[in-house]
Amino acid sequence: MDLHDSPEDAAFRAEARHWLEVQLTGRFAEARGLGRMGLQHEGRQLRQAWERSLGEDGWTCIGWPVEYGGRGAPVSQQVIWNEEYVRADAPARINVMGEGLLGPTLIAYGTVEQKRRFLPGITQGTELWCQGYSEPDAGSDLANVQTRAVRDGDEWVISGQKVWTSYAQWADWCFVVCRTDPGSARHKGLSYLLVPMDQPGVEVRPIRQVTGTSEFNEVFFDGARTAADLVVGEVNDGWRVALATLAFERGVGLLGDVVGFRRELDHLLDLARRTGRSDDPVLRQRLADAWVRLFILRLNTLRSLTGVDGPVAPPEASIAKLFWATWHRDLGELAMDVLGMRSSVAGGVPDGPYELDDEQRIFLFSRADTIYGGSNEIQHNIIGERVLGLPPEPKVASKGVT
Ligand SMILES: Cc1cc2nc3c(=O)[nH]c(=O)nc-3n(C[C@H](O)[C@H](O)[C@H](O)COP(=O)(O)OP(=O)(O)OC[C@H]3O[C@@H](n4cnc5c(N)ncnc54)[C@H](O)[C@@H]3O)c2cc1C
Helix, strand or coil: CCCCCCHHHHHHHHHHHHHHHHHHHCCCHHHCCCCCCCCCCCCHHHHHHHHHHHHHCCCCCCCCCHHHCCCCCCHHHHHHHHHHHHHCCCCCCCCHHHHHHHHHHHHHHCCHHHHHHHHHHHHCCCCCEEEECCECCECCCHHHCCCEEEEECCEEEEEEEEECCCCCCCCCEEEEEEECCCCCCCCCCEEEEEEECCCCCEEEEECCCCCCCCCCEEEEEEEEEEECCCEECCCCEHHHHHHHHHHCCCCCHHHHHHHHHHHHHHHHHHHHHHHCHHHCHHHHHHHHHHHHHHHHHHHHHHHHHCCCCCCCCCCHHHHHHHHHHHHHHHHHHHHHHHHHHHHHCCEECCCCCEECCHHHHHHHHHHHCCCCCCCHHHHHHHHHHHHCCCCCCCCCCCCCCC
């Protein structure tokens, strides 16, 4: 496999790099680096303006077909865009759910009307989305969804609670998995609804995270309403659509993340050298090991993307998730050990927000990496059952669903 850019890809890389440089030294100079891990709440207005600017110049949804507002860019160029984006220290994207999850789902399963109504808001960066899957009793076990939607004339009326909903505090819309057949159990009788967030029946309560900031929320639906035709796929067949959405998670974005991981590791190596911690023989081993594992992660991600024209399927997707999440969590622990005693002290005022340095923030937020997007244990289950043909784990009777 030749890993060098083809002439077309090299031209594309130069175009992307130039655009980012012009923007991030000009109008959006203040946006550089905003919203990174553990600081996702930063700079809302500037980042919304940034999303619109990306949309205006055709830098959102570049892998989508041209007819839906994308560029129809091949996988190689999607990877290049993600790499250059992170390299330029551009602000963290705030419509990942719209661009990465809902948009591809609508392209695959939406009606003509739904595509016409919602895709432009995503490509133009004007409508933000959040993902309403997890509930207090439905995380890894998503089929245990209890949120209900009932038809009332031309509308659905939704009641229930979602949790861990990232960016719900900023989102205009939520794609919500609900139970629409009251007598159903598990994955049967679910539907995939598009629900407006700005209405009296929706309450968003931010959850304060261990970093001291709030990236995700509880979302309460109490008689919230949406139009009857805003069901993606068939009524009571939402499980198929919900799983399709999950298959779109990750993939090409991971190589951009690898660029960011490399930057974090380089900072840590620099810190270890400057503080003399690199003289510690055990820390030296661990730093070298982190470098080697990151190298393998990059090569494996490149390998899994070769020849891929859609979502990355198991086992590659599960291996990649396990590998990067565990690597990053371990990097956080290593960062604490490089910091030494200083790692356990944070600045700030008593009972107020505390100030963390980058290493502490990576350590705290990376604890989430092995949980969201399918926890490590769930990835092991997928590999065990679907790849190795091991016996499936016993099914437990669902709680509360008759
Ligand atoms: C930062 C962050 C952002 C998130 N954003 C969103 C979002 O925007 N929208 C959304 O809907 N959700 C979101 N989530 C929720 C995420 O998808 C869930 O946390 C995840 O699915 C795990 O569910 P849970 O937290 O209920 O844990 P549980 O499912 O209760 O799991 C608890 C523990 O048990 C283990 N476990 C569970 N089942 C099994 C099994 N069968 N075999 C072996 N071990 C098992 C798990 O691995 C875990 O260690 C987010 C989570 C985080 C951390």
